[in-house]
Amino acid sequence: MTDRIAQQVAFLTEIDKLKAVDRMNPLLDGSRPENSAEHSWHLALYALVFWDFAHEDADLSAAIRMLLLHDIVEIDAGDHPIHLVSDWSVVAEKEAQAAERIFGFLPADQAQALRNDRLEFEAGISPAAYFANMLDRCQPIFQTIFNEKLEQLPPVDHLDVVKANLSTGRATHLKDGFPDAYAEASKQLGWQEDGGSEIFLQRLAFVNEVDRLKSVLRATTLCDGSRRENSGEHSWHIAMYAIILAEHADRPINIDRVIQMLLIHDLVEIDAGDKPIHGDHDVAEIEAIEQAAADRIFGLLPVDQGQKLRALWDEFEAAESDDAVFAKSVDRVQPVIANLETGGGSWIEYNVSRQQLEDRVGWKVAKGAPSLWEHLQARIREWFLENQLL
Template sequence: MTARLSAQIGFLKVADRLKSVERANVLLDLSRPENSAEHSWHLALWALVLEPFAGAGVSVDRAIRMLLLHDLVEIETGDHPIHEETDWDAVARAERAAARRLFGLLPPDQAAMFLDLWTEFEADTTPDARYAKMLDRCQPLFQVLCADAPRSDHVEVVRENLLNGRAAYLSSAFPEAFTHAMALLENTPGQQDAFTSRLLFLAEADKLKSVFRASRLLDDSRFENSAEHSWHIMLYAWVLSEHGVHPVDTDRVLRMLLLHDLVEIDAGDNPIHGNVDHAAQDALEQAAAERLFGLLPPEQGVSLRSLWQEFEAAETPEAIFGKAVDRVQTPIANLENGGGSWISYRVSLPQLEARVGRPVRRGAPDLWTWLQPQLLDCFTRLGLPV
């Protein structure tokens, strides 16, 4: 079990590098380029929220899993903007080789499963893959067009893509999105429909990419943001689901983790080792949930808020495991980056046991058993209280 878990964690550590792969698109506030990890999180959110457009026979949960994986190869190959002159056959070969290497870090059964799912997405022939691909071609259009003052060069890329490029097929595959994109391009009033009633929420979610946490990337280059964190712990939950103390519906856990930090758009992140007024913070988060999920059509907003509330309550097996995964990711990062937030907050090992160890043991005790000797060694080396 130790060797298997070590291989799984090894893969998840390498996945952290996707947070440093920059895309051609920028955040809606135009403050910086978007990275491929937070983009993958946002696409998974699009897949969940636009479930009414998935079509008969589509498993939205499988599409979400595809979107969590789809850009991992960019750790090795980088991002390739669609408007640049590119040898796409060479890119495809490089990405297939990267997929074999990256997923090959996992135990053989998971390596085969992940590679098969990634390959299915790339082939774009099954209903699940077609839905996921449709969103991957659609979301970047609105990443440009929903900005308050879109960059003119990016607008022209969108125009060409819609009229003559990969997104042109959306006119038949996703006419609601195509029509609204054209309306935004031409600055004409768009019709209100089931797509536009969800677009405001999806655009607002972009702000999570600008909420920074106390934890740092594994390479210690910067602080992590809450959107890429959400992507990463979804991947953690998927890879490590066998280590839960109870059998869980993994797809339900993934949906919870997809949503769990959205309230930080309004309420901010509060470090687990900081001084927090928990009653005041809870009130802020409840108000944030009311506003954010209230941007959706009422029935869907109530449903997603209920899922968020289930995670917060931490009573169901899925929520208990989700909480364990949410807690375990930062210690693994801190072990790699030289202590990170433990040094900033002068954390003691007993404090870590109480604040992190307890929820991890409750949901996934094997993970804490695996971590403990490494934590003791690290705290001793750093001169932190043990």
């Protein structure tokens, strides 16, 4: 079991590199290019929000998994903007090689499962994969159309790229595959008078608003120590943690609910900001701010859907159900691994002792995934001994 966990942790550490792969399209505020990790999180959230526009036979859970992992190959192969001339057969070969290397960190059974999910997405034939591809095509379009600094974005005319994509490129499939998205994009471009339905527009306002989570910085850094992690890419990473580590849950869980929980668990930080677990905070004040943030953000959605996702967020916060306990475990363990990879990270910044780590983090990880916390003990013990912070 220890070897299996070691392989899983090695994979989860390796895919941290996806946070350093920049895409062509920028964040909605125009501040910087979007990276492939936060893009993958945003797409999974698109799926959660827009799923009733998919074919009735489409499997939401399968689509979310595909969208979370579909761009991992870009760690080796890079992102390939649609407006540039590329030899797509060469790109496909590079991505296949990347899948073999990166998924190869995992135990064989999990590696094959992820390869199968990726191939299903690439084929785009199953109802889930087909609609997942529609989401992958429309998200960059709305990132551009509603961008706050569209005219200032170098180095290409992003709006011209969108127009070409919708008129003759891959996004033409939205007309049949996601008509509301195609109609709204066409209306925004001045091509037609009618746009998406009212319920589509409410959901679009929500997914546009939560783009701001990609600008909320956390205390934890990337595993290479190059910069602070943001809460959007963190949400992607711990969803992947949940997928890979689900077998180590202490009690039976519904992994699909756990993943959905983790996709939305930090949305309140758009208003409340990140509050490092080792920082000094007024807990009651933070809770009040986060509750108000949840009211506002989930309130952007149609009432029934907003209430459903709000209840899922409340469940995560309460951390009483088996699903929420495990979700909290992976949320807490990911920064621990990042700190171990970076020579201490936020433990040094906040002068954390080993007992404080145990009191604030360890028991929460152990409650949901005891074998995982046990596996990390040797590395934790060694680091605190070396740094004399016992």
